[in-house]
Amino acid sequence: MTAKLMLRVEALSKQFTLHLRGGLRLEVLHGIDLAVHAGECVALAGPSGAGKSTLLRSLYGNYRADAGRILVRHDGAMVDLATAPPRTVVQVRAKTLGYVSQFLRVVPRVSAIDIVAEAARGLPPEAAHTAAASLLHRLNIAPRLHALPPATFSGGEQQRINLARGFIGGHPVLLLDEPTASLDAENRDIVIAMIAEAKARGVAIVGIFHDAAVRSRVADRLLHVTPLQDAA
Amino acid sequence: MTDDTLLSARGLSLHFGKIPALESVDADLWPGEVLAVVGESGSGKTTLLNVLSGRMHPDSGTVWYRDPHRRLHDVHTMPAPALRALHRSDWGYIHQNPRDNLRMSVSAGGNVGERLMAAGNRHYGNIRAEAIDWLTQVEIDADRVDDMPRTFSGGMLQRLQIARTLVTHPRLVFMDEPTGGLDVSVQARLLDLIRSLVARLDIAVVLVTHDLAVARLLAHRIMVMQRGVVVESGLTDQVLDDPQHAYTQLLVSSVLQV
Numbered sequence: 001m002t003a004k005l006m007l008r009v010e011a012l013s014k015q016f017t018l019h020l021r022g023g024l025r026l027e028v029l030h031g032i033d034l035a036v037h038a039g040e041c042v043a044l045a046g047p048s049g050a051g052k053s054t055l056l057r058s059l060y061g062n063y064r065a066d067a068g069r070i071l072v073r074h075d076g077a078m079v080d081l082a083t084a085p086p087r088t089v090v091q092v093r094a095k096t097l098g099y100v101s102q103f104l105r106v107v108p109r110v111s112a113i114d115i116v117a118e119a120a121r122g123l124p125p126e127a128a129h130t131a132a133a134s135l136l137h138r139l140n141i142a143p144r145l146h147a148l149p150p151a152t153f154s155g156g157e158q159q160r161i162n163l164a165r166g167f168i169g170g171h172p173v174l175l176l177d178e179p180t181a182s183l184d185a186e187n188r189d190i191v192i193a194m195i196a197e198a199k200a201r202g203v204a205i206v207g208i209f210h211d212a213a214v215r216s217r218v219a220d221r222l223l224h225v226t227p228l229q230d231a232a
Numbered sequence: 233m234t235d236d237t238l239l240s241a242r243g244l245s246l247h248f249g250k251i252p253a254l255e256s257v258d259a260d261l262w263p264g265e266v267l268a269v270v271g272e273s274g275s276g277k278t279t280l281l282n283v284l285s286g287r288m289h290p291d292s293g294t295v296w297y298r299d300p301h302r303r304l305h306d307v308h309t310m311p312a313p314a315l316r317a318l319h320r321s322d323w324g325y326i327h328q329n330p331r332d333n334l335r336m337s338v339s340a341g342g343n344v345g346e347r348l349m350a351a352g353n354r355h356y357g358n359i360r361a362e363a364i365d366w367l368t369q370v371e372i373d374a375d376r377v378d379d380m381p382r383t384f385s386g387g388m389l390q391r392l393q394i395a396r397t398l399v400t401h402p403r404l405v406f407m408d409e410p411t412g413g414l415d416v417s418v419q420a421r422l423l424d425l426i427r428s429l430v431a432r433l434d435i436a437v438v439l440v441t442h443d444l445a446v447a448r449l450l451a452h453r454i455m456v457m458q459r460g461v462v463v464e465s466g467l468t469d470q471v472l473d474d475p476q477h478a479y480t481q482l483l484v485s486s487v488l489q490v
Contacts, residue, residue: 057474087452
């Protein structure tokens with residue numbers, strides 16, 4: 001493989017300690033290894049509850065890794081998100097690491113187009129607005145909806161706004177959690193095309209795709225996440 | 233260098249009689265960063281804000297502030313006039329109750345202009361124009377400039393306080409429950425306003441709130457306090473989505489889902 005290594009996970013482990021349940025410990029991930037190069041898409045596979053979303057959230061620094069390393073190529077160097085101070089994680093997310101969550105977190109009063117435009121990196125406000133409008137247009141969000149806060153939008157519309165927000169930044173590493181879950185066939189194909197274009201630009205992608213047809217069209221490899229046995 | 237902290241606190245302790253309000257608290261704030269301090273009533277978060285801003289002295293510990301000329305000042309040993317000058321220009325303090333900051337017998341425009349004059353501005357026309365500009369930025373109609381604050385609603389008073397505070401372009405603003413006691417619709421408007429102004433003006437903020445949703449919306453980092461001790465701190469979404477400490481888990485699990 002000659003493409004540049006963008007993300008390397010080494011021996012990642014994650015468990016949850018539930019203090020309100022008498023200190024119950026749930027081990028979810030153990031010894032996960034993964035390497036993703038530029039232009040490559042790795043799909044996380046495994047049954048529901050196996051820890052795929054936990055892994056994806058850990059890669060974003062949303063969940064704290066208990067052991068192991070999460071190395072992301074940022075500004076030409078590999079930064080370990082598992083041990084980086086919060087300020088560094090904020091910088092890595094701003095510049096390098098994008099994440100499309102399953103559900104849009106709406107902000108009261110902020111319009112759909114502003115939610116997308118404010119995720120554009122390094123663009124002046126006007127250009128960000130134009131880029132946001134064209135992405136929303138591509139994702140079939142009617143122009144009359146652009147100026148409305150998406151709190152009342154349908155699940156599929158909210159997901160497409162979330163996707164526009166995730167893709168507008170052009171991050172070199174992108175994490176996608178079920179990006180096509182509530183989309184119809186037409187919009188699903190658009191998202192598949194956007195993922196293919198991102199890969200062609202050299203974006204490294206890790207995603208969860210429940211839809212087998214989507215997965216086979218975008219993923220180069222699978223990483224099987226297997227449920228850990230419950231500790232006695 | 234952007235790697236220098238704007239404000240640093242080490243080992244802050246303060247007791248009210250036998251009650252520990254602060255126990256060996258450390259905190260760092262970098263330029264343009266929003267730090268939320270959360271915890272229930274009596275956890276010491278407002279005391280921390282008072283001590284960080286020099287309004288209250290700790291029993292022990294130090295707070296350093298780096299001025300625009302990169303000089304470090306010990307907030308608790310610097311001369312009182314210098315600290316007052318900081319509060320007039322470089323710093324802002326937004327109170328939960330806007331009446332604690334506003335002068336209720338002075339017009340809205342006067343409230344905004346007064347801080348400009350305190351910072352050395354003398355040209356009346358410029359001051360009035362800037363005051364009107366700031367009223368508009370906080371979504372108060374320009375034709376209310378000569379009205380008295382007592383004719384304003386609670387949400388408007390809070391926005392007026394924000395205009396009065398931000399008019400001098402402070403680098404650091406302390407906020408004590410800025411949306412406390414307001415209707416949720418008014419709160420949403422105010423939060424959106426604070427969010428956009430802070431991002432656009434690149435202001436560093438120490439924000440005290442008991443509302444985790446407010447912290448999530450506004451803050452890059454978060455500190456969780458319990459009985460004067462910082463029990464957990466880190467990236468806002470990590471602390472709220474994957475809380476490690478028992479008290480944080482309790483706080484997060486106690487929030488009602490809408």
